[in-house]
Amino acid sequence: MKLYEYESKIIFKKEGIPIPESYLASTPDEVEKIVENLKKEVAIKAQILATGRGKAGGISFAKNPKEAKQLARKIFSLKIKGFEVRKVLVEERLFPSAELFLGITYDLSQKTPVVISSSLGGIDINEIAKKYPEKVFTLPVNMVWGIQNYQGKLLAKNMGLKSKDMFKAAGIAVKLFNIFKKYDCDLAEINPLILTQDGKLIAADAHLELEQEALYRHKELEQLEIPIRKDSPRIPTKFEIEAEKIDKIDHRGVAGRVVEFDGNLGLLIGGGGASLTIFDAIRYHGGKPANYCEIGGNPTVKKVKELTKLILKKPGIKGLAVITNVLNNTRVDLVARGVILAMNELDIKPSEYPILFRSAGAYEEDGYRILKKYKIKYMDRSYSIDQAAKAAVEMISNLK
Amino acid sequence: MVKIMGMFVKVEINNSKCKKVKNCKICEEVCPVEIFKFENLEENNEIISVIEENEDECIFCNLCLEKCLQKAITIKKLY
Ligand code: SF4
Ligand code: SF4
Numbered sequence: 001m002k003l004y005e006y007e008s009k010i011i012f013k014k015e016g017i018p019i020p021e022s023y024l025a026s027t028p029d030e031v032e033k034i035v036e037n038l039k040k041e042v043a044i045k046a047q048i049l050a051t052g053r054g055k056a057g058g059i060s061f062a063k064n065p066k067e068a069k070q071l072a073r074k075i076f077s078l079k080i081k082g083f084e085v086r087k088v089l090v091e092e093r094l095f096p097s098a099e100l101f102l103g104i105t106y107d108l109s110q111k112t113p114v115v116i117s118s119s120l121g122g123i124d125i126n127e128i129a130k131k132y133p134e135k136v137f138t139l140p141v142n143m144v145w146g147i148q149n150y151q152g153k154l155l156a157k158n159m160g161l162k163s164k165d166m167f168k169a170a171g172i173a174v175k176l177f178n179i180f181k182k183y184d185c186d187l188a189e190i191n192p193l194i195l196t197q198d199g200k201l202i203a204a205d206a207h208l209e210l211e212q213e214a215l216y217r218h219k220e221l222e223q224l225e226i227p228i229r230k231d232s233p234r235i236p237t238k239f240e241i242e243a244e245k246i247d248k249i250d251h252r253g254v255a256g257r258v259v260e261f262d263g264n265l266g267l268l269i270g271g272g273g274a275s276l277t278i279f280d281a282i283r284y285h286g287g288k289p290a291n292y293c294e295i296g297g298n299p300t301v302k303k304v305k306e307l308t309k310l311i312l313k314k315p316g317i318k319g320l321a322v323i324t325n326v327l328n329n330t331r332v333d334l335v336a337r338g339v340i341l342a343m344n345e346l347d348i349k350p351s352e353y354p355i356l357f358r359s360a361g362a363y364e365e366d367g368y369r370i371l372k373k374y375k376i377k378y379m380d381r382s383y384s385i386d387q388a389a390k391a392a393v394e395m396i397s398n399l400k
Numbered sequence: 401m402v403k404i405m406g407m408f409v410k411v412e413i414n415n416s417k418c419k420k421v422k423n424c425k426i427c428e429e430v431c432p433v434e435i436f437k438f439e440n441l442e443e444n445n446e447i448i449s450v451i452e453e454n455e456d457e458c459i460f461c462n463l464c465l466e467k468c469l470q471k472a473i474t475i476k477k478l479y
Contacts, residue, residue, distance in 0.1 A: 300433070301457050337408050337456050344407065366479075370408065373479045 001210045004047045006089050007226045008206035011183065014224065017175050017190075018202045022091040031072035034090045035065040041093040042068055046075050048083040049231070051124065051207075056080045061093055082234070094204055099192035100159040101125055102173060104141075104180045112140045113180065115147060115173060119160035121192030147177040161195070168201045169193070184214035239314065243293070246306040253299030253330065255307045255338075263288025264318040265396050266311040268304075268339065270295035271325030271361070274385065278323045281389035287396065290317050298330045298362075304338025305345070312346055318399055319354030321392035326360045326381055332367030335359060340374050351375035354395050358388035406455040410476040411435055413448055417472035423448055427464040427473060433457040436464070 003011075009019045021038070024047075025031045035042050046058030053059060058080050062068035068090070078085050099121035107114040117137050120128045129136045137158035141147055147155075152170025161169050172193065180188040187209040194204045210218070215228050222228075236244070239260040247256025254270070265287050269278040275294045282289055291311060295304065312320060322339055324330070336357070343350050357371055360381035371378045379388050413427075413436075423446050428436040435454050438446050464473050 331459070333408075334459070341407060341456060366477075370479045 001212055001215060001229060002049045002231050003208045005206055006047055008208040010224050011179060011208060012203055012206050015175055015179050017172055020091040020094055020202055022089050025088050025090055028069045028072040028076060031088060031090055032065045032069035035068040038092060043091045043093050044068060044072050044075060045089045046078065046080060046085040047087040047089055048080050048085060050081040050083055053080050094194050094202060095197045096194040097197045098195040101191050102176060102193050103189035104177060105187045107140065110140055113143055115139045115141055115155055117155040117159050147174045165195060165201065172201060183218060184211045185209060186211050242310055243307060246303055246310065249303055250300050253297040255295045255299035255303035257294040259292040261289050261291055263290045264316050265392060266290045266317045266320040267293060268295060268308060268322040269293060269324065271327045271330060274325035278385055278389060281386050282393060285390045285393040287393035290314055296330055301334050301338045304335050305341040308339050308342035309346060312342060319396050322357045322359065323385060323388045324359045327362050329362060331363040332359045332361060333363040333370055336367045336370040354399060356392045356395055358383060406452055408456050408478050409458040410478055411450045411455055411458060412474045414472040415447060417470040418448055421469050424469055426467045430463040430467050432461060433459060
């Protein structure tokens with residue numbers, strides 16, 4: 001779950017990372033009032049769940065309340081990367097003598113957290129890494145021990161800091177790691193970490209991403225007024241909400257995680273992360289999927305049945321492709337049962353409906369026996385996913 | 401309307417055998433997919449039956465067959 005900057009800063013404040021004096025506002029009038037009280041130059045920053053707001057005009061600096069109100073009005077009217085600006089953060093403006101970078105994430109190849117520091121903050125770290133790879137310092141860290149003091153200093157040194165500043169930055173690195181661990185983050189980033197002209201180190205921006213699967217153990221977020229939500233680039237459709245409900249019928253297996261498309265070929269796909277491959281193969285052969293989905297982890301017959309029903313009832317559907325990788329825990333026979341039960345409930349004759357089944361693995365003999373009995377065309381493991389995808393697309397295009 | 405339950409699996413219980421041990425309820429306990437339920441057909445006369453809408457969930461784990469003291473359960477594949 002991505003946090004807004006103001007939410008990340010709530011956590012920073014609680015955990016002792018210095019942040020600028022800042023207030024949240026939802027209207028230009030509120031912004032004006034805040035600046036009146038602050039009596040300082042301010043930065044007004046759009047609160048959205050996407051990076052690159054600076055370039056899109058989502059950050060402005062104002063000297064007085066009137067100017068702040070005007071600029072805020074402009075920011076509130078923006079739509080940045082599809083996000084409307086509903087809140088802005090009003091902060092005392094910082095005057096930097098240096099802008100630095102500090103971030104923590106997982107290195108999946110090393111299977112360990114890595115801390116990254118750089119003397120070039122304020123720009124996207126990927127850009128820095130591309131243009132000035134020598135300026136990016138990466139340090140793998142032991143999850144249990146966390147950042148040791150000497151490592152903190154090493155990170156700070158690579159930000160170009162010396163003496164007192166180095167100690168301060170090392171302290172911030174240690175605290176940032178504590179947050180990373182305590183809140184089950186996938187990403188914790190301060191960009192930029194600002195060294196002000198009067199020698200203070202302050203997190204000007206804050207970016208935390210919490211692991212979705214671990215959110216259940218963070219009841220403290222509610223007390224911090226950080227609502228738990230699902231990251232989504234858009235509002236889910238009715239179809240997707242229904243699918244999610246189906247997946248929640250039972251904790252066993254996955255038969256949900258659906259994305260709606262406007263094509264005519266219904267998809268029931270999955271198996272060891274093959275969904276994307278299968279989806280791509282369908283598209284490659286010119287097919288028009290009506291949906292993306294994932295089935296795996298041996299879902300119950302009922303879940304497969306309900307998901308199949310949902311897909312088959314979707315307007316514009318002309319056929320169904322059930323394609324999976326070679327399965328090792330999801331059972332072919334249970335999937336076949338679910339699909340046939342769904343058709344039966346909808347009064348669809350499996351032998352007359354355009355359906356293609358390609359699956360193999362656990363209980364495949366039983367699965368094939370069922371499919372044969374109901375006269376459903378199927379492919380076994382001697383056919384590749386690609387061949388199955390092609391056949392499914394042809395099945396639809398051959399329809400009269 | 402076509403039959404919508406029990407298309408693939410038929411679970412049957414021989415009630416007279418089962419009653420001999422006064423409904424031990426072991427099958428209800430071991431079945432991972434909730435095939436069995438106890439019903440009070442007449443008062444104080446509990447009887448085990450099959451939840452038909454769950455029948456097709458049977459995964460052939462055979463736990464019920466192994467644990468039933470009376471060998472009162474039979475399971476048939478309908479394909
Ligand atoms: S075989 Fe297993 S799943 Fe089937 S009824 Fe018996 S205990 Fe339940
Ligand atoms: S395990 Fe056998 S004897 Fe015991 S209740 Fe079930 S059917 Fe009856």
